[in-house]
Amino acid sequence: MPSDTAPVENAPGDTGPPEPNHVLEFPGGYTRSVGPVIGRFFSELRDGRLVGVRTADGRVLVPPSEYDPQTGEDVTDEFVEVGPVGTVTTWSWVAHPAKEHPLDRPFAWALIRPDGADTALLHALDLGIFEEGAKPPKFLRTGMRVRPRWRAERTGGIGDIECFQPEVTMINAPTRLEYRLKGGQALRRFLEGMSEGRILGHRCPVCESVIVPMKGLCPRDGVPTTEEVELPDTGTVTTFAVNNIPDPRAPEVPFVSAYVLLDGAGLTMLTLVAGIPADQVRMGMRVKAAWRPREEWERTMGNIKWFEPIDEPDVPFEEIKDFM
Amino acid sequence: MPRPVAVVAFAQTEHSGEDRGMAEIEILAPVITEIKERTGQKQFGFTCSGSCDYLAGAPFAFVSALDAIGAWPPISESHVEMDAAWALYEAWVKLQHGDIDTALVYGFGKSSQGNLRAVLTQQLDPYHLAPLGIDAVSLAALQARAYMERSGAKEDDLRAVAARSREAGHGNPFALHLPAPEGDDYDVAPLRPYDVAPVTDGAAAIVLAAGDRARELCERPAWITGIDHRTEPHAPGVRDLSRSDSARVAGEKAGATGIEVAELHAQYTHEELILREALGLGEDTVVNPSGGPLSANPMMAAGLIRIGEAAARVHDGSASRVLGHASSGPCLQQNLVCVLSGENHG
Ligand SMILES: [Zn+2]
Numbered sequence: 107m108p109s110d111t112a113p114v115e116n117a118p119g120d121t122g123p124p125e126p127n128h129v130l131e132f133p134g135g136y137t138r139s140v141g142p143v144i145g146r147f148f149s150e151l152r153d154g155r156l157v158g159v160r161t162a163d164g165r166v167l168v169p170p171s172e173y174d175p176q177t178g179e180d181v182t183d184e185f186v187e188v189g190p191v192g193t194v195t196t197w198s199w200v201a202h203p204a205k206e207h208p209l210d211r212p213f214a215w216a217l218i219r220p221d222g223a224d225t226a227l228l229h230a231l232d233l234g235i236f237e238e239g240a241k242p243p244k245f246l247r248t249g250m251r252v253r254p255r256w257r258a259e260r261t262g263g264i265g266d267i268e269c270f271q272p273e274v275t276m277i278n279a280p281t282r283l284e285y286r287l288k289g290g291q292a293l294r295r296f297l298e299g300m301s302e303g304r305i306l307g308h309r310c311p312v313c314e315s316v317i318v319p320m321k322g323l324c325p326r327d328g329v330p331t332t333e334e335v336e337l338p339d340t341g342t343v344t345t346f347a348v349n350n351i352p353d354p355r356a357p358e359v360p361f362v363s364a365y366v367l368l369d370g371a372g373l374t375m376l377t378l379v380a381g382i383p384a385d386q387v388r389m390g391m392r393v394k395a396a397w398r399p400r401e402e403w404e405r406t407m408g409n410i411k412w413f414e415p416i417d418e419p420d421v422p423f424e425e426i427k428d429f430m
Numbered sequence: 431m432p433r434p435v436a437v438v439a440f441a442q443t444e445h446s447g448e449d450r451g452m453a454e455i456e457i458l459a460p461v462i463t464e465i466k467e468r469t470g471q472k473q474f475g476f477t478c479s480g481s482c483d484y485l486a487g488a489p490f491a492f493v494s495a496l497d498a499i500g501a502w503p504p505i506s507e508s509h510v511e512m513d514a515a516w517a518l519y520e521a522w523v524k525l526q527h528g529d530i531d532t533a534l535v536y537g538f539g540k541s542s543q544g545n546l547r548a549v550l551t552q553q554l555d556p557y558h559l560a561p562l563g564i565d566a567v568s569l570a571a572l573q574a575r576a577y578m579e580r581s582g583a584k585e586d587d588l589r590a591v592a593a594r595s596r597e598a599g600h601g602n603p604f605a606l607h608l609p610a611p612e613g614d615d616y617d618v619a620p621l622r623p624y625d626v627a628p629v630t631d632g633a634a635a636i637v638l639a640a641g642d643r644a645r646e647l648c649e650r651p652a653w654i655t656g657i658d659h660r661t662e663p664h665a666p667g668v669r670d671l672s673r674s675d676s677a678r679v680a681g682e683k684a685g686a687t688g689i690e691v692a693e694l695h696a697q698y699t700h701e702e703l704i705l706r707e708a709l710g711l712g713e714d715t716v717v718n719p720s721g722g723p724l725s726a727n728p729m730m731a732a733g734l735i736r737i738g739e740a741a742a743r744v745h746d747g748s749a750s751r752v753l754g755h756a757s758s759g760p761c762l763q764q765n766l767v768c769v770l771s772g773e774n775h776g
Contacts, residue, residue: 130487136556144557167668169558175663196579196671198571199619206548206563215568215618217667226667228559228572242619248579264558 189220199242292322315372339395381414436651440738445632475530480514515733515756538633539729580672599721632728652741656684659766693736
């Protein structure tokens, strides 16, 4: 029976939603018999199983009903275990849960067709922790695979499923290995040069091109190289890429990584290009190394922060096309 | 051949988006008074009403509304616990029996005094749906997404429906006058606040009359040339939510072709798009010139108002073939289509 109290006006100056002065409630709940079909569904739910009922034409209805919604005919008495994994057929996203809702943080409602069923079950879908008012997460979509989270204490009702959750499709496994690397003789000599502000290369005894940074051999001819050559810190951009993913070594996003052909070199070096908007970098652009302050120099390529444009005409494509 | 029956009078309240401190019966009574005066009738052969006890939170709340119509000496009376469009259908059936010539139909609802979304949860299946606490807007949003994914419609298409409805509502003295849609926040995604009909208090009444009685009571009666209602399974998971088969069949049975003006009981923007498709309404049909439920949605009267607004276009001579539609249940589960014509019948 409804419980009733006399209407009460809100006090003067009282803002906000008025308190209810009338409540309709059936204390202890409303007792309903469920019958053999819904009863079987709830009994199986209590045991942690999801079942549907087969219709005369072989379809499986979940949740089961006493009749085929298409024909109105009685269903068979064959109950079929389905799911528990299912597919979301449509969903809505509740950014501000109401007190009547099953979750107190943003969640989705979804129609879920369990594997092996021909109809869908409505339930709440928990996608993790979101702040009140959050927009629907990008990974929530029709077709998503989900499975029930069962309540530990089950009583035989739709609430025995606390909610559904996405299938596990990804894991995150931390990885870390430790090394003690040595760079080899040629690299050691190159970095020694860098620590003095010099860019060193090797001239190949066969093709006479200068390889920088040197490797102790010529990649073109496959012969050892030993003749050291110091190169200027100016060069030409041969090709480049605009990067939109942040990198701790880059000044800002977007940044440009480029192959620079140092003047007199026979191979390009991979480096950063800065000091110019990313969309103005071009092939053939003349650049010069931007060195860190001398007191910061170490035995590292990082002594050159990046290359910056210099006020010289671009090099024609014909002259750099063989160095791409 | 059904007996010719027409809508001969229609009255409604100036609807309110907030509690004006009037009881349901106080909202209803002036509308009954007005429609009696307009038709010059104090008595009707049959009276039928639509309302919902859960809106007032009291059992048999509709009984007290009978005081507004004067139920003594005893009258022939009935009630449906749903939108009064279905009360109109019952009255139409009663008129088909041939023993009465007039019927009064009314509906009323005061949604502002409770939590409408939670109230509507109580109309759901008590085994699988109501215990979850799912509300009407969340259910509608499931349908909106299903429709958009099937049809390719975008959220901007929904917004356009809201904009047009609210704009039209400004020309309707009985509607709420709502601002143009704005904002990007969702209510229940993919629906935004303006995609959802406003909470509204109000009432409406219609008088039906048969044959010569209709011609006596109204200069241009709006003859009911077809009326039909269909329902689909209650469980949303067994239906194709992106379509409304029940609206389609009801429209076909009611002969909904050549419609100039359609008043659709679309309580969410996507419902209008689903209903247009189901009823085969093209660009040349004017939809919801009253602003529709998106401009004023008094529960249990809004469907009846659609029939009344459609009939009013026939009464004033601005259209000769119109359609009133009402819906009930979650996700357009049940649909009623009433086709009205100004052509002389009977
Ligand atoms: Zn060589």
